[in-house]
Amino acid sequence: MKKEISKDIIEKWLKGWSLSRDLPLPFQYRSGFKVKVGDEKQKIRYVFSELNEDFLQLAESIDEPWVFLKICVPFDDFKDKIPERWQIQPQGYMMSCFHRMKIPDIELHDDYKLEFESYNSTFVVRIMTKNNELASTGRVVIVEKLAIYDRISTENNHKRKGLATFLMKQLEQIALSKGVSQNFLVATEEGKSLYESLDWELYSLYTSIVIPSET
Known part of the structure; x- marks a missing residue:
């Protein structure tokens, strides 16, 4: 069907x-x-x-x-x-997670720090090195009780360190603080496996x- x-x-x-x-x-x-x-x-x-x-x-x-x-x-x-x-x-x-994500309990390594910004109902999280080099970034936008995740990326020399997972955890915490637990995004082929590991499903x-x- x-x-x-x-x-x-x-x-x-x-x-x-x-x-x-x-x-x-x-x-x-x-x-x-x-x-x-x-x-x-x-x-x-x-x-x-x-x-x-x-x-x-x-x-x-x-x-x-x-x-x-x-x-x-x-x-x-x-x-x-x-x-x-x-x-x-x-x-x-298109991927959906209409419940809280299943995110492992991970911490950010001491080599990194977090930065936050907001505009247009959009919340931006950046993971920076101590030398202010961008390592990973992403956005979440709240639209009528739906959290839209966008522009999730990790720089090549910072991949495979759990940064994207930690980033998604931070973005979800922002959505949850607004009372929103239904999540939606569009993934690339590369990003699809990350979201599946966090209990997202293919929507379309x-x-x-x-x-x-x-x-």
Whole structure:
């Protein structure tokens, strides 16, 4: 039985994503959502929770580069229904943890320290070295009782030290302090295993296509 994707959750996630990046908020576009990103390599993004005529018509009508179409279905479901000018991007994974995470009881090594910042309902945690070098960072945005995690990253020379796990623990504590224990994010292939180790589950594939600029 095909899992039904909640359009409401997708909208909340996209709002959190936009707040985290200080972008205009998403708005309804046909049966999906639209964000005016304004970046050179991502002008606009359209996000759909399901494959339908609205998505396919957009794929047919758009011919300018760096406009992204994003959808919660596998690429194989629609690759033969769109023009060849579209290119698949690295697979994304919408992930949910609608309860408290299962995080091991770990402490931050003495070589590191924490920094905090907040803006636009967004809370930023940074793990810094004692020499003020960034080691790991991430954000959590609270959107109507849903905690949206975004831009979780660890610098290459600080990986495999448990920093990302400790970072997620700090971000979750912020969400819990706001009375929020339902969590949502979009993971890369690399990050997916980290979240699974913290008891997150795959909510939906998140497939992106774009027309790259002509070479």
